[in-house]
Amino acid sequence: MAEKLNLKKLAFIGGGAMGEAIIKGITGAKLMDPAAVYVGAHRQERADYLHETYGVTGLVDNCEAVRDADMIVLAIKPQMVDSVLRGALVSAVPGKAVILSIMGSVTIEKISGIFKGHPVIRTMPNTPLAVGAGMTAIAPGNGVSEEAVKTAEQIFGCCGETLRIQEKDIEAVTAVSGCGPGYVYVMIDALADAGVMAGLPRAAAIKLAAQTFAGSGKMVLETGKHPAVLRDMVTSPGGTTIAGIKALENGAVRGAMYNAVQAVLNRSEELKGNK
Numbered sequence: 493m494a495e496k497l498n499l500k501k502l503a504f505i506g507g508g509a510m511g512e513a514i515i516k517g518i519t520g521a522k523l524m525d526p527a528a529v530y531v532g533a534h535r536q537e538r539a540d541y542l543h544e545t546y547g548v549t550g551l552v553d554n555c556e557a558v559r560d561a562d563m564i565v566l567a568i569k570p571q572m573v574d575s576v577l578r579g580a581l582v583s584a585v586p587g588k589a590v591i592l593s594i595m596g597s598v599t600i601e602k603i604s605g606i607f608k609g610h611p612v613i614r615t616m617p618n619t620p621l622a623v624g625a626g627m628t629a630i631a632p633g634n635g636v637s638e639e640a641v642k643t644a645e646q647i648f649g650c651c652g653e654t655l656r657i658q659e660k661d662i663e664a665v666t667a668v669s670g671c672g673p674g675y676v677y678v679m680i681d682a683l684a685d686a687g688v689m690a691g692l693p694r695a696a697a698i699k700l701a702a703q704t705f706a707g708s709g710k711m712v713l714e715t716g717k718h719p720a721v722l723r724d725m726v727t728s729p730g731g732t733t734i735a736g737i738k739a740l741e742n743g744a745v746r747g748a749m750y751n752a753v754q755a756v757l758n759r760s761e762e763l764k765g766n767k
């Protein structure tokens with residue numbers, strides 16, 4: 493059984509898609525008593541849903557959610573920061589509480605300017621967390637204890653893999669693994685569409701495409717081989733795969749990937765107000 497979190501109370505501000513995925517992981521792995529997980533979920537029906545589904549304490553009042561908490565997960569949208577994280581809510585946060593942000597494009601400097609004197613850990617998870625296959629990068633700010641970082645690793649480690657990084661790399665991480673599931677779903681959908689064009693039933697085409705992505709990712713992770721080596725193993729000289737790869741290269745699939753990552757980096761700067 494997973495080691496319990498060394499927290500008396502864990503609070504969330506925001507219980508949307510990502511907040512829920514993390515809550516599902518924590519409660520599923522029994523990392524702490526669900527009743528000691530408090531979620532400020534903004535809307536009563538959402539608070540009730542989270543309580544009924546996971547046993548957590550769902551609230552509309554963020555101040556009540558954070559009171560006496562040892563760690564506070566910021567899981568609202570970046571655009572909500574200035575309107576939500578202020579006034580009475582900031583005052584209700586206990587002096588020693590660790591702030592754990594999953595928000596894209598919101599810097600540790602910005603968060604530290606709101607929650608003055610608090611240790612801040614910035615992270616970038618991704619949606620496959622919801623099925624225990626997430627990838628979360630963890631960037632601790634200055635003065636964060638090793639114990640707090642380990643707690644963050646436990647929280648995200650119960651629903652996927654974790655990687656410690658420096659904050660300077662987090663926008664690149666966002667562009668690769670944070671947004672990456674979006675790119676992969678587009679590619680699965682496209683491959684499935686192409687399968688339908690070739691005569692396969694839709695459901696079969698989606699299963700074939702999705703399992704191919706999942707299995708190929710697993711091969712990279714488990715063999716430790718460079719993706720190009722694994723690609724060569726599928727590609728017989730003069731065979732069928734190389735004909736397909738040539739068509740993909742003609743479609744500039746690699747260039748599209750560079751462009752996608754650059755577009756996310758640009759958008760992150762815009763959201764940070766730097767452009």
Ligand SMILES: NC(=O)C1=CN([C@@H]2O[C@H](COP(=O)(O)OP(=O)(O)OC[C@H]3O[C@@H](n4cnc5c(N)ncnc54)[C@H](O)[C@@H]3O)[C@@H](O)[C@H]2O)C=CC1
Pocket residue numbers: 505506507508509510511532533534535538554567568569570572576594595596597616617618619670
């Ligand atoms: N969706 C993704 O793939 C990823 C998202 N993130 C980050 O996670 C954060 C949350 O994203 P999602 O969960 O996808 O968004 P979401 O829209 O599903 O969740 C945001 C939640 O905040 C709630 N909310 C609105 N006003 C509030 C208030 N005053 N107090 C408390 N809660 C309030 C909304 O009702 C909603 O449930 C964002 O900052 C995003 O950048 C990070 C990694 C991946």
Ligand SMILES: O=C(O)[C@@H]1CCC=N1
Pocket residue numbers: 596666670671
């Ligand atoms: O699209 C977004 O803003 C978030 C950040 C990483 C993935 N989704």
